[in-house]
Amino acid sequence: MADTRTEIADLGEFGLIEHLTRNIEFQNASSILGVGDDAAVLDHFGKETVVTTDLLVEGIHFDLAYTPLRHLGYKSIVVNLSDVYAMNATPTQVTFSLAFSNRFSLEAIDELYEGVYAACSRYGVDLVGGDTSASQKGLLISVTAIGEVDPGQYVTRSGAGKGDLICVSGDLGAAFLGLTLLEREKRIFMESPQVQPDLEGQRHIIGRLLKPEARRDIIEFLGAQHIRPTAMMDISDGLSSELLHICKRSGVGCVIYEDKLPIHEESRQFAFKLELDPTACALSGGEDYELLFTVPQADYEKIVLSEQISVIGYVTDAAEGVHIVTRGGNKYPITAQGWKAF
Amino acid sequence: MADTRTEIADLGEFGLIEHLTRNIEFQNASSILGVGDDAAVLDHFGKETVVTTDLLVEGIHFDLAYTPLRHLGYKSIVVNLSDVYAMNATPTQVTFSLAFSNRFSLEAIDELYEGVYAACSRYGVDLVGGDTSASQKGLLISVTAIGEVDPGQYVTRSGAGKGDLICVSGDLGAAFLGLTLLEREKRIFMESPQVQPDLEGQRHIIGRLLKPEARRDIIEFLGAQHIRPTAMMDISDGLSSELLHICKRSGVGCVIYEDKLPIHEESRQFAFKLELDPTACALSGGEDYELLFTVPQADYEKIVLSEQISVIGYVTDAAEGVHIVTRGGNKYPITAQGWKAF
Known part of the structure; x- marks a missing residue:
């Protein structure tokens, strides 16, 4: 580790992302749009695939004192689908990963998944993967959503024009x-x-x-x-x-x-x-x-x-x-x- | 929450996954294979897309006492690419998300990303997204890898035959x-x-x-x-x-x-x-x-x-x-x- 120490707080989240991704060069023709918008766009021969991901941490993103687990599961999916829609795309699949400490019972995790499935059902998306593991403390959730859009029809944050x-x-x-x-x-x-x-x-x-x-x-x-x-x-x-x-x-x-x-x-x-x-x-x-x-x-x-x-x-x-x-x-x-x- | 309490430990990880995913029914024709193998398979009109994800938690999956951050970044990508290869597919994109407490400096996070980029470069995959946020304690990493395979050429865990x-x-x-x-x-x-x-x-x-x-x-x-x-x-x-x-x-x-x-x-x-x-x-x-x-x-x-x-x-x-x-x-x-x- 270098001697200098720059505090993350000095950059802010966007600054940090800009910093960390400044040297990206795509290697695959199928990578159309990467870091910096609501989701990435991948070309998969006929339709373009949209993918977005979120990491939710107990105590930072949610407080279980007043958040029912069912609602939390539902919301964790919805906020990712929101990113897919924000690309003008249709979400089709999600992965849902979680890590949790031994203070959670199966019934608690079931409640969480009930919300996940309710969201998937409502929005017509398929849960296609994930990962579950232990955590030393608290609940961690990671969701990735994938969607489809007709070629060239995705909408970024950078196209606004004068008079719009x-x-x-x-x-x-x-x-x-x-x-x-x-x-x-x-x-x-x-x-x-x-x-x-x-x-x-x-x-x-x-x-x-x-x-x-x-x-x-x-x-x-x-x-x-x-x-x-x-x-x-x-x-x-x-x-x-x-x-x-x-x-x-x-x-x-x-x-x-x-x-x-x-x-x-x-x-x-x-x-x-x-x-x-x-x-x-x-x-x-x-x-x-x-x-x-x-x-x-x-x-x-x-x-x-x-x-x-x-x-x-x-x-x-x-x-x-x-x-x-x-x-x-x-x-x-x-x-x-x-x-x-x- | 119900009155009964089933301990997660009684199920084991596979038991838990089986339990949690037992009611999945696909809603999209493009979802070919979901939870239960190394990665999911999605049909995207010409090529099939493979997606897999992992959540890595400090103190559970890695110990920073003897794991250099550069190596951790590298490994977090590689273990997901390994899942894509295990489907007989070629990885093409990854997303990398992390949450970390204020004990980490920018230099530390840079080191972590150096490893991420080294792995991406070595394996010819593009980092196309992710999420960064705070954590109350420790470092959390979530990676999703996406890959391509010719239609029908993916390999699951369920095809072994007598004499093979x-x-x-x-x-x-x-x-x-x-x-x-x-x-x-x-x-x-x-x-x-x-x-x-x-x-x-x-x-x-x-x-x-x-x-x-x-x-x-x-x-x-x-x-x-x-x-x-x-x-x-x-x-x-x-x-x-x-x-x-x-x-x-x-x-x-x-x-x-x-x-x-x-x-x-x-x-x-x-x-x-x-x-x-x-x-x-x-x-x-x-x-x-x-x-x-x-x-x-x-x-x-x-x-x-x-x-x-x-x-x-x-x-x-x-x-x-x-x-x-x-x-x-x-x-x-x-x-x-x-x-x-x-």
Whole structure:
């Protein structure tokens, strides 16, 4: 090991990935697209194969104090399928690996798999492999999802062009608020175990955190309408972070409008209750697993046919930066905040 | 969670996998073969895609006290490629994911990746994805490997037929002896840090543990000789365990001969030094990453052209069981022992 020591924290995750993958040169003609998008694209003679993978660690990505194992299994599959859809592809297979300590019983692992199979069944994907082993501490999950797409039809993060419309599916910020609620209830429970959790009227935000869905319907809608997004990714780290990512990769800027951000009424109410700004939650809350994509202006008439899609702004020259226009008409630069901002 | 509690230990790993995957039904025509072999097979219109995955956990699968990170990165790729070759396929892509605690510096992670890239370069595979995140404790690695094979040419564990020859590549038992040596030196070091490790004349067994290779050369040889094994798997848990697995899956029995087992001279000497039986090490030591396969008797003349392949026995009816004939001419049933026997 060298004498110098660079802290990983100084790079951030994207910096680390860029650093670690900077020298990759493909050796096989079938490797079309590798590290740096939601998934890799492989050419397999007739269809292109999409593959994506995630590693989930107890205490980092999930807290079993308030996450039922069934939901965790379901979510671990769904978040990978979301990456496949974000490539404009159809997921077809997954592998599911896990390592766990002896504090887990077979019944517990069964519950986890029930969720895995429920997700596979719902999304029509086949579990084709995996690995199970012991861990010294806690539960670790690794999922790889594979999908298919017609040749050349996959959508990266780098194709957004000036004038394109910026679209998001569903609503934003709810999963973050669900997490905030469950963390609060956990704290209360730790201090006073006799207090019943107060989850009244919070089904939406809790459901969005514990049982997210991947937006297959949006990909099907876009296909049926013959709309091919110019850029697309799923929203896992938060809208701000993903917008900056698409703009950087596409070499463009953008403007979005606060009053166009889709926020569920329940999210808005709960944010107010906690004295949080709903817009900040929508921008920086993660784990929405909605799709963020750009389409040519010519597709506007078709896009508005879906009630599940909101047009939130448009793409500009890179020189104009990345901004949000507030309800009051002020324009502020968007910065990547992610979870840590809160 | 149900009231009953079944301990995972009561099932064993294979029992657990069988249990967890018992209800799988494929939903996509492209899923040809799923859980239960070295890798899954996917039909992608012209070539078939092979995918396999492994999850490696610090303290369970590796000990950083004597495993250089570069070697660990290299090995984590190689053990997955070994699974692809064991399907008679050619690996083409890998994904590499890791989670690590803040005790690791960038330089440390770089070293790990150096090994990953060295393996990718050596075997001509492309790293196309992955995931990096934090862990609360220790290093976790997840690798998925993808490969290609001509339609219908993949080889499973279930095709061995009566009269087939049983073949293994390379030599057996060395990695286990390397592990035994390094564990011994670690114990000595913990007790008396001033004592220099005594690794004299043990390059082979240490190398076999820390820097295993996948047997691409064997697959190329078989291809060039137009030999298609009837069954094949790589030897990761130990010859006994894998032989029992192939026999069970193929519905056959077998006889192997002690004097035919390929054991390196250095392994033999070191085993004697420790008062271990070299044959027991070859049967039950794991992590050899050699190929175990069966071929029709008609291929015998071609098989013996390779000095890297040993014919160790032959396939019988299932009713005859699974046996080893010792040098002294005695016949003993083979039982799955794996690492724990030692």
